[in-house]
Amino acid sequence: MNLLAAxxxxxxxxxxxxxLPRFPFLMLSRTRGFNTKFPPHPEPIPLSxxxxxxxLHMRMFYWMSLVVVILPLGLGLASVRWGNAAFGFGxxxxxxxxxxxxxxxxxxxxxxxxxxxxxxQLQILANEAEVSGGCCNWASPYWGVTGVYCVNCKAxxxxxxxxxxxxxxxxxxxxxxxxxxxxxxxxxxxxxENIPSSxxx
Numbered sequence: 001m002n003l004l005a006a007x008x009x010x011x012x013x014x015x016x017x018x019x020l021p022r023f024p025f026l027m028l029s030r031t032r033g034f035n036t037k038f039p040p041h042p043e044p045i046p047l048s049x050x051x052x053x054x055x056l057h058m059r060m061f062y063w064m065s066l067v068v069v070i071l072p073l074g075l076g077l078a079s080v081r082w083g084n085a086a087f088g089f090g091x092x093x094x095x096x097x098x099x100x101x102x103x104x105x106x107x108x109x110x111x112x113x114x115x116x117x118x119x120x121q122l123q124i125l126a127n128e129a130e131v132s133g134g135c136c137n138w139a140s141p142y143w144g145v146t147g148v149y150c151v152n153c154k155a156x157x158x159x160x161x162x163x164x165x166x167x168x169x170x171x172x173x174x175x176x177x178x179x180x181x182x183x184x185x186x187x188x189x190x191x192x193e194n195i196p197s198s199x200x201x
Contacts, residue, residue, distance in 0.1 A: 013090020029166030044142035
């Protein structure tokens with residue numbers, strides 16, 4: 001096998017090892033049946049039990065990748081041992097990176113894009129909007145890109161940036177697909193929140 005072919009097989013393995021564990025998050029959640037209760041991307045989403053459930057579903061897809069990754073890891077090991085070593089090494093490289101990426105949260109890294117606390121906070125804000133004493137008499141909270149706002153009184157109810165929620169993106173392929181691969185579902189704003197300011201330093 002010449003060098004160019006080996007490089008090609010390596011990057012093919014990297015691509016498959018990156019895509020396969022993320023398939024539920026990248027593709028399954030984009031189907032029409034999953035998004036009948038939500039406005040199209042990137043419009044704000046009204047707070048409701050459907051939104052709370054979607055956050056929990058995306059959280060499940062996120063951690064499910066640690067189970068699905070067993071397939072490319074096993075295929076990579078088999079390819080290195082009995083098949084195309086370059087292809088297998090590509091699979092192992094990308095699959096191992098995903099495992100480390102998921103597990104870094106437990107040693108002080110960034111929280112996942114979707115968490116149970118996020119779902120609880122959204123449901124609390126939705127419940128408060130249904131009772132008196134909210135931000136206004138006709139509170140109607142929506143989750144926008146930068147946080148949760150009331151569309152009636154324009155009050156900002158939460159600074160929580162909105163991660164990807166599985167809606168079909170308006171960007172044409174492959175731009176939307178590449179964006180999701182690079183961000184892994186995080187809001188771009190969440191990366192800036194973790195950069196210390198000069199005053200903090």
